[in-house]
Amino acid sequence: MTKRGEQMRAEILAILRAADGAMSAYDVLNRLQASHPKIAPPTVYNALAALTKTGCVHRVESLKAYIACQCDATHQSAVLSICDECGTVEERTAPSVIETLSGFVEETGFLPQRHVVEVHGLCSSCGSGA
Incomplete structure (x- = not known):
């Protein structure tokens, strides 16, 4: 895993943890563009997929959005x-x-x-x- 990828995942996780509710990938992208003006949607989608796979983030299917895991048991459904x-x-x-x-x-x-x-x-x- 690249250091840049780890940094991006950490930034996205921080954005989701600070959010008032679920955020779409494009909401996350818009927040990141202030500090990363050339960021592309695939970068955000790849980071969200990795965070979801590790259990740090949940995809809210019905809203097509994401939230940071709120529980300590990140690998439980x-x-x-x-x-x-x-x-x-x-x-x-x-x-x-x-x-x-x-x-x-x-x-x-x-x-x-x-x-x-x-x-x-x-x-x-x-x-x-x-």
């Missing part, structure tokens, strides 16, 4: 709660849910490779007025 009102994404690990889901699909001979569990609704702040 996460359950993401996504607020449809304010956009907040909360992460929780739920090993028993993942095990149950895996067992359910394995009954048909399907071999799960990764899990993406997203729940849309209202966070405690947005839902308290409902």
Whole structure:
């Protein structure tokens, strides 16, 4: 791994950790262009892919966006709660849910490779007025 690649991943991870919500790759690209005016989209996508592979970042599939891992268990599958009102994404690990889901699909001979569990609704702040 090149030192430049490591530096780029560290910068992107810092951007995602400082964000208020999930960010698209192009949101990340726009933030990086201030300090890296010639940066190209593939650089950001490659860094996000590497960070996702290591578990430091999660791809929020339904939003086509990314968040920094919020839990200490970076290699466990996460359950993401996504607020449809304010956009907040909360992460929780739920090993028993993942095990149950895996067992359910394995009954048909399907071999799960990764899990993406997203729940849309209202966070405690947005839902308290409902």
